[in-house]
Amino acid sequence: MATTAKSRMLTGSKAMVEAIDQEMERDPRVFVMGEDVGKYGGIFGSTTGLFEKYGPTRILDTPISETAFIGAAIGAAMEGMRPIVELMFVDFFGVCMDQIYNQMAKIHYMSGGHVKVPLVLMTAVGGGYNDAAQHSQTLYATFAHLPGMKVVAPTFPDDLKGMMIAAIREDNPVILMFHKGLQGLGWMDQLDASIGEVPQEPYTVPLGRSRIVREGNDVTIVGIQMMTVHAMKAAEQLKEAGIDAEVIDLRSLVPLDRETILRSVAKTHRLLVVDEDYQSYGMSAEIAATVAEAGLYDLEAPIRRLAIPDVPIPYSDPLENFVLPNAEKIAEAAKALVNM
């Protein structure tokens, strides 16, 4: 999407809020429901200021009843509304998963295509700030595995806005994951990547297309959200070592932009996939399989994956740092691939 004269610098959370705000202005069917989305403005800032503007009939604070309010959002969507519902942390999907994957994702199919569920389920993902095993997961693959819904995870503020608007306008249910560390919140470590230029007017970014955030010839590094950010930092380190890395920000898990990855690997002949999710049966495996199936002969080295080992995410700061991939680990792995 082209940046225009009307761009300003916004944080991830402000970009999301602007998207929701503009869609609510445009379409009276859009409303927001979730825990602490009202006066509080979403504990990760996804709805800040919207309650003041739209009031309690369009910004609904719910009790801690995830099954009830996600189920209710599905009902409202079926009735013709376009709900945005927030699951405070993706980790709590457990208490409401039937509504998500047996209902939200399957109703269109099981009604023979008669009933649409145009719903956005937005949810905070990611660790790195010591919130322990039940508040630090991304669970990308858990959701991407299930048919019937789109699953997107924008990294940068401009994509957060454009993909949120696209998600609201979709007739499919969409899970939009936002990374807590990329919201640009005052009480977290503030990363440069959490602030970026965002056009003022409404626009959409298509769901299902990745973005090459750094071009290079020696190795392809595929990441999403925080792993993209680390990969870009790693690419700087690699540059000093004379290695020219290409970094792909997936942005979307379902649909998955396989073409961009294959094209990149055809150029670099090396693939490193980085995932802030458990290693086994994950996004990294899906991408590795894609390249093994359709790009094997382009490879000059085995595919490499960096992910969280198959352990719950530790609460303790040093222990959590051990399990999360970071720029250094990515650079190491990429170097090893190139020097193979």
Added chain:
Amino acid sequence: MLTEEKMKGGKGADTALQPSDLERALYLMKRARALDERVLSLQRQGKVIGTYAPFSGQEAAQIGAVMAMESNDWLFPTYRDGAALTAFGYPLSYLFAFPTGVDARWKRPEKLHLWPPAISIASHLPHAVGFAMAAQFRHDPLVVLAFCGDGATSEGDFHEALNLAGLFHAPVVLVIENNGYAISLPRSRQTASATLAQKAEAYGFPGVQVDGHDLLAVYTVVRRAVERARQGEGPTLIKPEVSLCPHTTADDPTKYRSKEELEAERKKDPLPRLTQYLREQGAWDDTKEQQATDRIVEELHRAEREAVKLAEADPRVIFDNVYAHPPKTFLAQRNAFLRELREGGAPS
């Protein structure tokens, strides 16, 4: 915990509390408050990393309830129940350690009848009921005491657990600490029910309200409920009203609560209340106050020192408790991961 005789106190159980028990209660409350304030102050200095849920204002409810338990009983706390934990014998050092170094939060001394604190709201209530049902099945006379917050009463797990408890007469005492808020959502927006205590009625057992700033009152009603449960009369729900601020260290209560409201809540502080009561009874004076303060300072210092020792980070522990019997494939992944960490240098 109290003696066998006091357990038989029945209706007048509060009068069975000796002044020495109340002194102990006051000491535990003061110690818990000091610990809470210390952790928050360490956090402000950037020395505690990790989310921490303070409990200041809820000490009387938590400690009063724990004092009503017997040594064979089991406690099912939430993330909010640090005061209950310390009164229950949970090492203070662990409370200092868990936000710093190792995952001590999940540790507990073998003999402590303590379930790991629930983090997913209300998730532990079905466990508490099942635990109690199992005890009943094995004719073990233990009682399970579970805490939860007012917000938890909206979860499906809460309602399903209560339904089961009522149906099977599970020996459970459920203590809902109503601090008036679930993060930013006030109690009035949590449910249209007139009271939280009346939720129990729908499931066929009694619900009792009590002033949670009053340790004696909490102790008395919990004591009765524990006895009821032990005598096979089934569950009780108890709702102490308490005050609290803020939600967690990642939270700014001024976003949704007025200064006046926070000030009014602070005035209900359970600590001065019990202190004054004991002074009036002649069971507390300046000397005791000073002795208590000195002892608390010393205990907390010791705990912090011990916590530092606990806090050495060894990456091997990440893999230690994932499985009771780790599969070979898991061990292979572990070894490869640790080797790589060693070769790449431990990331900071």
